[in-house]
Amino acid sequence: MAHEVVRRVEQYGPKLAELAAGNEELGRLSDETVGLLRSAGVLRLLQDRKFGGYAAHPRDFAEAVMAVSRHDGAAGWVCGVVGVHPWEVAQMDPRLSQEIWGADPETWIASPYMPNGIAEPVDDGYVLSGRWPFSSGTDHCDWVFLGALVGDGKGRPASPPTVLHVVLPRSSYEIIEDSWDVIGLSGTGSKDVVVDGAFIPDYRTVNQDEVSAGEAAERHGVTEPLYRLPFTSMFPLGITSAVIGICQGALDAHLALQRDRVAVTGVQIRDDPYVLYAAGEAAAEIAASRVQLLDGISRIYDKVAAGEPVTIEDRSTVRRNQVRCAWRAVSALDEIFTRSGGNVIRRDNPLQRHWRDAHVGLAHMIHVPGAAYHANSVAGMGLELPPPLRVMI
Template identity: 65%
Template sequence: MTHEVVQHVEALGPRLAAAAEETERLGKLSDESVALVREAGVMRLLQPKDFGGFAAHPRDFAEAVMAVSRHCGATGWVCGVGGVHPWEMALCDRRVQEEVWGKDPDTWIASPYMPSGIAVPTEGGYVLNGHWQFSSGTDHCDWIFLGAMVGDAKGAPLMPPRSLHVILPRKDYTIVEDSWNVVGLSGTGSKDIIVENAFIPDYRSIDAAEVAEGEIAAERAGRTDTVYRLPFWSVFPLGITAAVIGITEGLLQHHLDFQRERTMANGTKVKEDVSTLYAISEAATEIAASRTQLLDGISRLHDRAEAGKPITFEDRAVVRRNQTRCAWRAVMAGDQIFARSGGNALRKDNPLQRFWRDSHAGLHHAIHIPGGIYHTTALIAMGIEPAPHQRILI
């Protein structure tokens, strides 16, 4: 059964599409886009029920992100990234959950998780300094997760390294305006963040390794819903890849609408050109396969957790491998149809070119870089134990 939030997104789809051009022009989500996402409830899908969320199956979350992305790639991307943050917040100390959602369960949380800062231990917490890039949707968020390395008094990372996710209110960090000038996903407003000597109470931090394992953090937080027992590196990539696949679905739909009555330069109607129709069907199949495999992977992990079975590193690696391939397969399929859309598809008033640019921009995220994950998964398949550095982001 389709989740009510997905149904709501579909109903609001034409309005999301109508707001997409303004979102791109602004370089951040338009007020209309934000209002529609709030109305649909997308950001609350993985939020715990005791704070106004759905604690939904991650499959429903992915389908909602795809549905948004089909109409506006930038808005779908922000939903895919930002929609995971309530999931992690559910694993944090109850005190910070109350601070974030106590007065408004629709409060949004930004990131990024790259450990681009140093957290120096002090009495009662840490002092944080750093500069982060790629904070998607940050203009619309009142709190932020930031990745940081625990450091010494001189600001150098401790060895062996220890990574934290720390949580800051809007007043404790600076958004760098004009730091997001890009050719794709420009409407995401993924700006830089700067923190200078901010105090982070202990309860506003969580060990990144615990979150990565899933079960440990859920037990510590007292969360029993299955979704919170999943590993971080299975849930976080899900929203990002779902956005990319949804964008390619939007590209396909706009291509079909554009080609329906189009006549090519040689006078042949596209609907009578066998080679173009072949390419359309082939691309549609590849995009559909990407959707199916992505949803199947996260569903398999959820089923294991639901049954009380451990999720092994091999399980995680295979799902990450497939998730990465899903994104590349869908974008490559989009290339085949965009290249057959004619010169008018390049015009800035044609949504086709925006979907094409946004899909390619989505492949630049670290979770879509295939080399490391493919290497590691192949080693596992041969019965070879991966080295510690080969386990990163899995």
């Protein structure tokens, strides 16, 4: 069952933590880390059962991502991003899933979804060109999801703009090896990918609006509630789960450090009420972030399972809370980081890596609060969201 995945992650936890510094230095996940993730089954939690996946509740997926991130933020981030892609494939033409997993159901799929390319319509498909940064885990993936704007036949986006999610095999894109030099989440190996005139058949594409509204699955007769959830609830789930897990790992490291630490005043930190107060408060804030994130996706899932409509207000509320969960957890991490003592800045201290990874994770566009909070307030008034506010809602 899905909970067995979390149990295996905890079993592998010490080894994942041991490998984390090496992944950062390598600039991608090591083959050994990837082997542990495959053995645990994290990236198969949302995969269709037809190919040996768990088709698990998204709450179980989020808990597994948090569990990995607690030990290695980069590994958890890759699980949170790459682990969502099987969920989307299950909503598309069955020919695609057979192509990807027919020979090897363990095959991974990268992304990103930002519409950085132009897909020019041709007979039976599109011709795509563009360059996309931030392809997390891409070295270990054999396919990729990319966002693309439908072209007007002249190399420009058509008007009004239409965004597609398109899927390409490894032979159709290039990974730019020297494109990932960053201060945090280095181990994710989120390199640029380039496509130069690749043909994509229609069945390997899906309209972003249909996925965002949870409508894509219906076109292919997929009825499970899992695959009818909104993309804008599911994709942020994996990333925010990684950030919360990183913050929990930082708290673990902080408490381990404080157990025997002595301040310059000669006072043992375990007897310092101010440091312990901050740690207790941070623990409560990180726990609250975890609970609220899981509650949001569970509420959306329950509505879909009951056949009830998921409204724009529902979706915007989940997004608002998801953003707040990330900010709350990282703010808690900041409070304990500043109380961890001077040795926290040393590179052999895992807490500094958690701190850097968490802040880089917070910089992802799905954690930008302005538009998400604005949209939720407008939706709460019963007003229609203008197009700029509907992005990622």
